[in-house]
Amino acid sequence: MSRTFLMVKPDGVERRLVGEILSRLERKMLRVTAMKLTRVSRDTAHAHYEEHRDKPFFGDLVAFITRGAVVAMVVEGPQAVETVRSLMGATNPIAAPPGTIRGDFGIEITENLVHGSDSEASAEREISLYFTADELAGPTS
Numbered sequence: 001m002s003r004t005f006l007m008v009k010p011d012g013v014e015r016r017l018v019g020e021i022l023s024r025l026e027r028k029m030l031r032v033t034a035m036k037l038t039r040v041s042r043d044t045a046h047a048h049y050e051e052h053r054d055k056p057f058f059g060d061l062v063a064f065i066t067r068g069a070v071v072a073m074v075v076e077g078p079q080a081v082e083t084v085r086s087l088m089g090a091t092n093p094i095a096a097p098p099g100t101i102r103g104d105f106g107i108e109i110t111e112n113l114v115h116g117s118d119s120e121a122s123a124e125r126e127i128s129l130y131f132t133a134d135e136l137a138g139p140t141s
């Protein structure tokens with residue numbers, strides 16, 4: 001078992017696709033172990049996407065990710081990083097095959113509905129960017 005970080009981006013929330021996306025994760029037998037509706041601050045956006053800070057699309061990406069509510073999740077399962085990336089499809093929704101989240105619902109490269117970590121190291125870094133230790137501890141019984 002491993003875990004990854006997944007976010008429904010503002011376009012996914014605006015388009016009421018949170019349930020659809022969650023349903024796809026659950027049908028695949030992945031487990032959502034933490035989840036919240038939140039807003040990405042400018043600072044968090046910069047930290048999250050620091051690898052892209054010199055790219056020409058960085059400004060648009062930060063404006064997009066901070067423009068509205070997002071749903072942040074920790075997702076657990078076998079090879080969680082790869083499994084989630086495969087459900088998401090390629091970065092450019094035009095290249096993402098039908099059957100994937102981006103392939104079924106996206107058409108624009110910036111507004112591509114979901115973020116998923118690209119490695120276990122990124123997953124741990126991103127999880128700690130969006131969740132506190134208390135939030136990760138889960139509901140107490």
Ligand code: IDP
Pocket residue numbers: 052057061090091109110111112114115116118
């Ligand atoms: P990923 O989300 O599939 O891991 P990355 O290359 O890490 O893709 O890019 C991060 C995000 O930046 C993408 O999901 C997309 O929203 C945006 N993005 C990536 N490449 C471009 C581009 O060429 N033009 C505009 N936006 C882009």
Ligand code: MG
Pocket residue numbers: 116118
């Ligand atoms: Mg990426």
